[in-house]
Amino acid sequence: MGKKTYKVVKSKVTEGLHDMESRKGRFRAFDAIRPAMLKMVPNYPELSNRLRKIKEYSIDHLDEVIAKAQRSLEGKGCKVYLAETPADAQRYIANLIPNQGLVVKSKSNAGKEINISHYLEDRGVTVVETDLGDRINQLAKCEASHSLAPAIHIPIERITKLFSEEAGTTLECTPEALVVAARKGLRDFLVKADVGISGANAIAADTGSVFVTENEGNIRAVSMMPKVHIVIAGVEKIVPSLEDALQVVRAAAVYGVGQDIGTYVSVISGVSESLDPDLEEYSHGQGPKEVHIVLLKNGRKGAIDAGYKESLYCINCGSCLNFCPVYSEVGGKYGYKYLGGRGLVFAAFHGDLEKSEENGLSLCIGCQKCQTACPVQMATPGMLWKLRQDAVAKEGIGWKKNLIFSMLTEPQTLPAVSKLARTFGKLALKESDKGMTSRLTLNSLGLPQERVIPKFSGKSFVEIAKPKTLAKPIKKVGFYPGCVVNYAESDLGEALLHVLGENNVEVKLAKEDVCCGIPSIVSGDLAHAKTMALKNIEMYSAFDMDALVFVCPSCAVAFKEEYPKLFAGDSPELQEKVKKLALKVKDINEFLSQDIELKLPEHGVQEKVTYHDPCHLARSMGVKKEPREIIQKIPGVDYVEMTDADACCGFGGSFSLSFYELSQRINEGKLKNVADTQATTLATSCPGCMVHFRDGIAQHKMKQTVSHVVQILSRAYGRR
Template identity: 35%
Template sequence: MPSPRKAAGPKDLRAVVDRAVADRAALDGMRMSFSTIVDRQRENAGRIPDLDARKERLRKTKEACVGDEEMLAQAIASLRGNGFRVIVAKDAEAARRAIREELRGLDLVVKSKSNVTKEIRLAEMLEAEGIQVVETDLGDRIVQLAGCAPVHPTGPACHMTRGEISRLFSKHFDRPVSEDPMELTRIMRDEIASYIVKARAGITGANAIAANEGAVVIVHNEGNASKCSMLPDKHIVVTTPEKVVPSLDDAVNVTKLQTYLSTGKIVSSYINVVTGPSYTADIEKQVYAGMHGPKEVVVLFVDDGRLEAGDKEPQYCIGCGMCLIHCPAYNVVGPVFGSPGHMGGIGVLLEGSRGRDDEALGAGLYLCTSCGACTEVCPSRIDTKKGVAAIRRRTRASGKGLLPEHTAVLSSIRNYENPWQVPRKQKGKWSSGLGLPRKGEVLYFSGCSTSLLFAETASRAVRLLTACGAEPAHLGEAERCCGSVARKLGDENLARSRAEQCFEDFRAAGAKQVVTSCPGCSSALKHYPEIADRYGIEVQH
């Protein structure tokens, strides 16, 4: 079962990944849950016909708002005008100190789901200070008792089976608890309710903050966030500057997308809009705080490097988890890929964008395959692949995170024109006997992996091109490496030089069009459009 971890070095991370791969069955429940979400999305797709328009609106909203300190100031002013107390914490430590001060004199706090509190490791700090923290979301409570890492933003315990949860609860309650989901839900609901009754303060996150209205928007299904926000003394909202959007209309768009993409449902069970502390004016029209809700509502913005980040795009994330569902690496290793509160490649990117290269490495900088599947499904169109490549270049230039395997692969590209450490002449073996010319207007570029590992794919590609009347040429053992792997390992100079040399070879062969069946080669050869334009050669996949 995945367990929480702090930033690890490359060798430590490799050991963690090895264990995750060896125990791949531990994440079968997660993968099954992901399939359920996708199936539900298909079932309900017709009920959200404007999905693409909503995504486009989200992207434009994020581009306009993230990093806009004037809009943040407007939001703070509106919130304060509505009676909120607002605190801006420069970093995680300042945020933890502020929350500790807000909870002075209390020994219990209940909280609902919040990725930001996970990011700043709030629960660990409060527990160490003698304040009991009880997660009220069922999935988060399961993860809290199990001592493992969450695997999805809205389904933190979806990797655990009902049998595993039954055994966990039986140990926790010191009596047998059946595997019946209704029984599991009831027994934990009753325990959580007993804590909520005793608590004087609650902590929640926020899905969005509407700057114009000065409103906090919270989305949830279980009803627990409502209860945490209605305790008599204090409601503490822990959020980040990038959650600010211009208006409630924009906030509702965020919540609708988040709900559909994270669960497959069209709308969540609860959407709370909080515009200030509870009050009554029913006695002589005088305002008295704290009628049926808290006397105080505190909004804590955790900056922690966000406003100064050079790359703001990671902050466009709305936490829907679509990237995780479709990430091939995450589906194998699970939450060892990512940073606290931010799973998968977006966790790596968020750390690296704030200049935290060691944390990005420990979060799995080199676990990303650069396939781009996350960007294809991301409602904000976050280009994780591009951001990860930039962080890899930076860490490589500073000598961080280098592994012997990386050095060996890059040396192989330089010496053998392939990353597989085999003699260059092996690359042309698949085409021997096919009678392919070395020169021609249409050139087939097989690539290293196809040539050496999937020779039949190369042969079929040639037969297909021939059937279409293309008469493809092939460079044989003279074919170079395209540089794709070098770029993915952060060696931009080697990657560019290989692409340049490939186009030199294409021109010498008289090619006007290069066709490759390898997506990695296609991406690499198209990555430098100015080179292709200079040589006047078109690359097709």
């Protein structure tokens, strides 16, 4: 990402962070939707896997399902138009609308994708949004801020003023009065409209049926009342059968809003066949005489070819947004047309990588909350990382990152830099009661003066550590400390040696390891990542060990998941070596719980402890119960679970340097949950989270001690 793009992103983030009215509205929606969704999902245990299979099949056989849907729809009297580009779709639609015509439109993501409202308005057509939230935005001349609750950022007083102006009378400032006024206002437009435009949740190829689900009833009116109805949908909305389409509709309700099913589910299967002329006089509800289905391609085939086919599984339920920490804080500033991280993937495959970058490609923290909340388990973070690779291939990595990543590939560089930082750091840093802080505000380095950072060790952990050789160890492990332990959190490394020693496990260290490469991988710089990975693979493959243990889950994920991907195209020998090493990888909590019988500490600690799940450990490695079990086995521990323990802490490595204010804001929410537990110790299993929490705790004048699980265990074994 170039300097100019960074500035654009940064200013959007600042704008998003300071729009407190929108934030209030978003969190009001989250507070209602999140618990409802989490309660509803377990009622449908098979839904997600089933839906993923349906979407997989549909996208793998896209040409086939498009052709089948086209035949079925045309057989029912619909006209089908396959639009290669937004411009094709716009022209086709505009030709269906009379001059100065009136269009009533319901929420349609594909409509937004092709900018249809503005296109038609520029040509003299009046377009009236009928979704309540979208109508409010239209009157207020605002952009939608949430896919399901698009006007949550507008206070009710302002809505009352807007609707009062439209109605020409002073309305009561209550939701009920405003809904009545909105309905009344819209009814006139619906009766007079020439054309209705909607989107589609799914299109069943076998029966040629368009499914639309909603909670307001406006889509039903839009599709029934005008004589002409236009459906705009991406080709990925087509699924093989009616039963499959029902699964999509079900999932949209369960995951999107935590309902069993949407209040209204409309199925449009062809044109109206009513011939009753009398009905014409009384009702506009006979259904349209003309139905046009505009199927949008707009880069979707290219996305499949470029390795992004999974993005086409999206059913637009919005669940990912409700759990994304970045979207939670900056709202509509994250995403392009389609909100959130997935919107940036769509933007790129619609042909605009630049738009994707300008709208937050670098903002994804990689927490994977979107993926676990998604009914099709869409791997959004992985696709965003891949897009970053595309951006690096196009524009390079930039001199700053290039320099840093080059240094990280050499085992000698970091110790030298650490010594320099320790010596000269004294000039730039000062020690206060809170910890180390910068003497100067270095915003470009993510170092405002108030930020508390760890002390640099003069020597790396592997230089000072003295692992013991044991006479008869029950296991032998290698330990990969990672950069944070090596240069800032050496006590954590010492605690690990102590805990494993107490359990008669022998530990071997590599004297010359290098960074695991995760910072390069997430930045899209695979060349440096491969150099680092190769050095680590050579070094640790030579170890005689039962397991390779980690206290940092991000490093563990690099060895376990990313290295095999990095070398997938290399020689079979190397691939085999990488695979063998990956199988040895264990987070320390896993190792202590599964590979040995953990010695129970005699004395224990007198601490009230709560636990934060690091994203990589909880979601990539699936380790959640082990750390909790270990903590609760320690005598004297009073364990209390915090709310949303697996929500991201906001660290994200270089993310917290590039977007410090945002990372702190995400951290604030976590710390509030920590404070609510009244715990004295905040435990976690990631040194990066620890560093970030210590800073947040200092900023908020809290008193908690932050410890890795092995540090608590080590204290319980008597190490002070």
